Amino acid sequence: MPKTRNQTKKSKEEQKANLSEDVESEGNNQDEHSTDGGNWQPDDSLPNELEGAENADVSEMRDKENELTLNNSGGSDHGSEDLNGSDTTGATLGSPQIILRQRPKIETTGESDGEATGESFNNKEKSPDRPPLKSKAKLSLIKQFLIILTGILAIFFFYTIVMQVGTEQHEETVLEKFTTRIEGLRSQSTQDKKLWRIVRSSMKEHIIDDNPSQPSVLMLLSTKESAESREELAKQIAEAYSIRCQNSDVITVRGSEYAGMNHDEAKEKVDDVITSGFLANSCAVVISNFEKLPPATTKVFYQFCENDLAPFKKVAVIFTLEIEPGEWDPNGTLLTPGVPPEPRLWDSIADAYLYHSLETRDDTGIMKKDMIGGLLSRITPGVVWVK
Known part of the structure; x- marks a missing residue:
């Protein structure tokens, strides 16, 4: 060890x-030898x-x-x-x-x-620094990732721009076609200028907007003598609107066909006709002679003409209403026989007539004034008079 x-x-x-x-x-x-008389000799x-x-x-x-x-x-x-x-x-x-x-x-x-x-070790530290192989590989991966990310972003922006341009071109084309159709109808008719302004304003923005918040609703009024012109104009406006739809067929609901039915049965059939047509990609419906539908049946239009909660919003709902002078205008101040009313009276005529007709014809007690008021607020946003 x-x-x-x-x-x-x-x-x-x-x-x-x-x-x-x-x-x-x-x-x-040595000292002893020296004391002995100096005879000591050093030992070499x-x-x-x-x-x-x-x-x-x-x-x-x-x-x-x-x-x-x-x-x-x-x-x-x-x-x-x-x-x-x-x-x-x-x-x-x-x-x-x-x-x-x-x-x-x-x-x-x-x-x-x-x-x-x-x-x-100090000499090693003083030697020139060289990046390790792992650092080089990491830098290479980062560069590759940045290049790929840049490519993806470029493709995304390019696709967005192309789609936006294509959408704008599509909207311009549909709007141009709609405007051309409406202008053609205007040029061939003797209707009031305000009628065409209301038709364009109620449908133009709706055609441009891909996601409208509510359906476009229009009501055409006339006396019996102008019934044919009224129905034909309603159909032509619906066809012009249908340019934006995949299915250009116009849905038609004739009030006279449901006049003698029970209001619940009539309501169910009207609902089926309109819903099935919209599901088949049609986007316009004409309800002819609205005044002939059973009063309680008209509640179905609460949902189809709802401002924000309508089940179908990219659609047009067009009503036609035949009006004659009667008890609904006791003073005769709104409608004079043989004389087209002034545009400022169109809304008042529709409201007065429908309030009276729905309330007096209802035998169920359902259509009370508050119910009628809610319905009219939905179906009369745009009212025109057809000569």
Whole structure:
């Protein structure tokens, strides 16, 4: 088992003490010889013996320290070379001072290695930096991702622009066709100019808007003598509106066909006709002779003409109503026989006539004034008079 440094140091001190005792004993002997009469002669063999002993002790100590150093440094050749190289340094090996100067060199062998290692590490740190392969691969992946993302965004914006331009062109085409049809009807008729303004305003914006909030509703009034013109004009307006639809067929509900039915039965049939037509991609319905429907049946138009909650919003609902002078206008101030009413009276005529007709003809008690008022607010947003 190798000795520790403390054990080695202790053995050196003991050897030094033994040497000192030998020297003192020799000195005492010399003093004794001198006291005996000065006949003492120096013994020349003593220095040689001391020098040999010191050299042997030094060699033994060096061997032990070399063995200790090798064990501490893991058998490093570098440490052994430093230790062996120390034999050539210093003065006379026999001096104890030389041993004390050599010991720090032996003890700091590991520190020298550490300093050399540190210098090597510093040299590595001073070497030019080169990015690791993983960093290069990561940068390459980021570049590829950015290129792909840029391509996707470019395609998306290009597609959006193309679709927007295509939609605008489509809207312009549909609007142009609708306007052309309406202008053709206007040029061939003698109807009031306000009639055409109301027709265009109630349908133009509806045609442009792909997602209207409510259906377009129009009501055409006339006396019996203009019934044919009224019905024909209603059909032509519905056909002009249907330009924007996939199915240009106009749905028709004739009030005279439901006049003698029970109001619930009539309501169910009217509902089926209109709903099935809209589901078949038609987008316009004409309800002819609205005044002939059973009063309670007209409640079905609460849903179809609802402002915001209508089941079909991209549609046109066109009513025709035949009006004659009667009890609904007791003073005769709204409608004069044979004289078309002024445009400012159109809405008042429709409201007065329908209030009276629905309330007096209803035998169920359902169509009360509040019910009639709610219905009229939905079916009379645009009223025109046909001559």
